[in-house]
Amino acid sequence: MMLSELVSTAEAVAATSSRLAKIDALSQLLAHADADELPALTGLLLAAPRQGRLGVGWRGMSALDVTNAADATLTITDVDDALDTLAHTSGSGSTAARSAALTALAARATAPEWDFLSRSMRGELRTGALGGVLLDAIAKASERPAASVRRAAMLSGDLGVTARLALSGTAAELDAVGLEVGRPVLPMLASTAATPTAALEVTGRASVEYKLDGARIQVHRHGDEVGVYTRSLADITHRVPEIVEIVRALPAHDLILDGETLSLDEDGGPRPFQETMSRFGADVARELVLRPWFFDILHVDGRDLLDEPLSTRLHELERVVGEWRMPGIVTDDPDAAEQLSREALTAGHEGVVVKGLDAPYAAGRRGRSWVKVKPVLTYDLVVLAAEWGSGRRSGWLSNLHLGALDPTGEFGEPGEFVMVGKTFKGLTDELLRWQTEQFPPLETRRTQSTVFLRPEFVVEIAIDGVQRSPRYPGGIALRFARVKGYRPDKTPAESDTIQTLRALMRG
Incomplete structure (x- = not known):
């Protein structure tokens, strides 16, 4: 299949x-592809190339000085081979070799193809073709039951492999995909x-659990x-030896456990999220020790528990993991649930998850059997700049640069605004049009991708919290920021301060 077919479908x-x-367009594309192309094609559509980490990023791509091809000649296989080269190039001279391979790929691609590929490789492709849409497209293209396709994808943990099996295998082969110790499944x-x-x-x-x-x-x-x-099924075994040793000591031969991990500080409270994640990027163990908390069990000693009710799974979990179980209670009393939530928040955690006792483990699904509860924090911040959108947002000012007021001058001049993050989430088409009309008169300067503004627009932003970040001068960055709406009733001087946001960091 030609890459141009994939690009035009994505557009x-x-x-x-x-x-x-979306499903109709994707199903036609999938049906037209060769079976061996499907894993690569699916990975590109999801902005998650099947090779995993490619060793390239925005800086390397933006530094390329290359003229794109005038005619479309690249195939999906050509692209997959090039990504293999990028992913497997290592050692002395690998940076130059990777740059050469990237340049060669860009030179063979047309401008639209390279725009698609560069965004896909960076994980920034926004087509709305998320996993659920693509699953339905696979079912339609293969004429297999959606439930069979969905379960195979959940239990194999690989949408590309599922697509190839659904479109080129038999119905029996698709239905035979099951839980297998050693092969991660998509999390519930x-x-x-x-x-x-x-x-x-x-x-x-x-x-009700922490x-x-x-x-x-x-x-x-x-x-x-x-x-x-990890949540994305990346293998981090060699980076977390302390967790490996804990699990080896549990009273079972075969296990599949679901849980969370983080590091505790000297007072027994949780360290910031990014400190936990830093261990996942380390090739050797560091002084920062990770502790696991397990909240579900999918398999134990030859017995699959996926389809068992949570009450059964929790009984087995308690028997197997003991002290490593996630704190929680079983209740139908709202007062007891509210009390546990307060305890979790006081201990520095995010909140609670409430899980129905009769529900099976729905791998990969977001249903109503598990319900998370954590406080939604909203702050009034100032728009410092906006980036031009891509894809269906092309021509609109989209991604917002957000700033918090620094009244004391702790991070610059008193009364200036300190950047604390970016977001495009929560922006409706109506807001995008409004921003594109209203922002240019306030422009102070611009680059190819960004329009910088006088700090006059106040916007209400919902966040899940903040995390330490050396990227911004205030030392913090917003977590999961999304737009609630603009606040024309407020002046920039009435916006929230960098000190208020920094106070959200535990300790």
Whole structure:
């Protein structure tokens, strides 16, 4: 298949808000592809190349000085081979070799193809073709039941492999995909509620457990062989030897556990999220020790527990992991659930997760059986700049640069604004149009991608918290920022301060 076919389909998908139209376009693309192309094609669509880390980023791509091809000649296989080269180039001289391979790929691609590839490689492709849409497209293209395709994807943990099996294998082969110790599965996800009481109204009698500000882990054990995987199913076993040793000591031969990990400070409280994540990027163990908390068990000693109710799974979990279990209670009492939530927040954690006791483990699904509850924090910040959008947002000012007031001059001159993050989330088409009309008169300067503004627009931003960051002068960055709406009733002088945001950091 030609890369140009994939690019034109991705553009069509990005240009429509209709889920059915997205599924139809993607199913036609998948049906036309060769079976061996499907894993690579799927990875590119999801902005998650099948090779994983490629060793290239925005800085390396923006430094390229290359003229793109006039005619489309690249195939999906050509691109996949080039990404293989990037991913597997290492050692002395690897930076130059990787740059040469990247330049060669860019020179063979047309301008639209290179725009697509560069965004896909950086994980910044916004087509709306998320996993759920692509799963439905695979089902339609293969004429297989959506439930069969979804379960195979969940249990294999690989959408590309599932696409190839659905379109080129038999129905029996697709249905035969099952849970396998050593092969990570997509994690079960939670919906949200405003309060524990509201969550209990959804789940009924439930297990109410701490929601940590940690990293999701899935651990597989077969005898002394232990594998530890991230939320995205990346293998980090060699980077977390302390977790490996803990799991090896548990009273079982075969295990699949679901949980979270983080590091504790000297007072027994959670360290910032990014300190936990720094261990995942380290090739050797550091002084920072990670502790696991397990909240579910999917398999134990030859017995699959996916389809068992949570009440059964928790009984087995308690028996197997003991002290390493996530703190929680089983209750249908709203007062008890609210009290546990307060305890979790006081201890420095994010909140609680409320889980229905009768529910099976729905790998890869975000249903109403698990409901997370954590406080939503909102702050009034000032827009410092906006970046031009891409894809369906092309021609609109989109990604906002956000600043907090520094009234004391702790990080510059008194009354200036300190940048604390960016976001494009929560921006409706109406807001995008409004920004594009209103921002230019306030322009102070611009680059090719960004329009910088006088700090006059105040916008209400919801966040999950802040984290330490050397990237910004205030030393913090917003976590999961999204736009709630503009505040024309407020002046920049009335916006929230950098000191207020910094106070959110524990300690």
